[in-house]
């Protein structure tokens with residue numbers, strides 16, 4: 001749906017915010033762009049949407065070059081900016097209708113009503129924007145972006161400053177959009193959001209895309225698993241007979257923690273080997289549980305690793 | 308670009324939103340110019356004007372009508388258009404305009420069209436108001452309208468440029484205050500150029516507003532400081548220059564796109 005090829009951006013001051021970025025967004029997916037502050041997420045989105053001129057490289061939106069064929073490219077895109085920007089004195093209804101017209105679409109009150117209802121803004125439609133709360137203003141920006149029925153929706157930190165309940169509601173909206181076939185690219189600092197929502201995840205650091213991966217594959221690939229065995233009797237040290245396994249004592253000798261890679265073939269057998277050896281040593285296990293590292297662990301380790 | 312390719316829906320939306328924005332402040336945008344021009348008529352036309360003999364065969368009160376309308380038209384065009392584009396830049400909502408599938412021509416048509424329309428409406432109102440104070444005639448109505456429209460468009464373009472150039476409210480007010488107003492006052496609004504000593508006459512001819520006022524006054528009374536054709540040519544020259552600057556702004560993305 002979107003192809004970014006060799007994209008670089010150097011700002012007037014000489015700061016290079018994007019370094020030779022290549023990225024493909026598939027039709028109909030939810031793509032989460034993760035990265036620390038200043039990584040270049042907003043800059044990348046701005047170049048794609050035509051708000052910032054690229055220094056090098058090009059962007060294709062559904063095969064339309066976003067510079068040479070900007071009309072066709074931009075018609076497909078809805079953008080929800082990171083910053084709250086509002087014309088304070090217009091009403092919700094007017095500003096959302098304005099956005100639709102600006103994108104060259106004839107008025108369609110039924111569609112605007114659907115959008116406002118989906119975002120629980122319907123009751124506020126006659127209010128002026130200055131009379132809304134921050135979370136509502138953000139939803140107005142989403143409504144504006146959806147007003148012209150885009151095929152691609154960019155959400156630059158859509159849930160910043162939105163409470164937990166509303167965030168869940170917004171996720172629902174995003175899922176519903178995906179179900180309608182809208183391609184969604186979102187940036188976020190909340191890993192749980194990416195973990196919850198995304199089909200694929202890209203990580204950007206200092207203007208470079210350092211990783212793009214299916215979410216599940218990513219979690220499988222980078223996610224080591226931990227098996228914790230709770231013991232009946234505490235141990236002072238790991239028995240020598242078990243030294244062959246990657247074991248560590250935890251909870252003051254009340255638990256043994258076994259770390260393994262869930263994706264590698266032999267680990268299945270190594271678990272049964274471990275259990276057999278435990279039996280042989282005569283250790284009685286009271287309880288056991290496994291834990292898979294979350295995306296957050298993965299993300300933190302990724303960003304730290306390259307620093 | 309042909310007219311067929313023009314995204315009229317977008318232009319219309321932008322234009323109407325701009326018009327609606329000024330409707331919200333209709334009182335200040337109409338009442339204040341009307342009051343200030345009325346004051347000019349009272350002070351210069353009625354009070355002082357009665358002591359001044361006719362200028363070029365026209366009573367002084369009637370003589371200043373075209374100049375006052377021009378004064379109002381220039382300042383209103385510049386302030387409307389500069390504020391119109393500066394405000395979304397300032398609030399950040401310009402992202403939407405820049406990411407819309409609109410060409411530069413369409414964006415300019417929306418903003419400048421709305422600003423010029425507003426100042427033309429005001430011009431018409433002032434013209435009617437003036438009638439309450441002084442009787443005047445219009446010898447060349449078609450030319451008068453042409454001068455009005457060209458001036459409104461040209462100075463709305465100038466305002467648009469200022470609104471993009473300004474990076475704060477001070478600068479936004481600086482140009483109208485330091486450039487437009489003095490040029491208009493020294494542009495023959497209240498006097499005929501040949502009332503001045505020869506040296507100042509020559510200096511005055513470097514003032515672009517002189518040509519506007521002179522041509523406009525010619526369309527009323529058939530009297531002028533410079534030939535109306537020269538006036539027309541000068542307006543078209545400013546218009547061309549303003550268009551060139553606007554084209555350059557969009558070509559380079561100056562202050563719009565980093």
Ligand SMILES: Nc1ncnc2c1ncn2[C@@H]1O[C@H](COP(=O)(O)OP(=O)(O)OP(=O)(O)O)[C@@H](O)[C@H]1O
Pocket residue numbers: 011012013015017035036037038039040041042043044082565
């Ligand atoms: N107009 C500009 N001129 C100069 N530098 C800029 C400009 N816009 C952004 N930058 C710089 O580019 C870098 C990337 O900024 P960007 O806004 O893309 O980061 P981000 O990943 O969106 O960060 P955040 O998570 O904080 O929103 C930053 O170092 C920023 O200072």
Ligand SMILES: [Mg+2]
Pocket residue numbers: 041042043082156
């Ligand atoms: Mg950002």
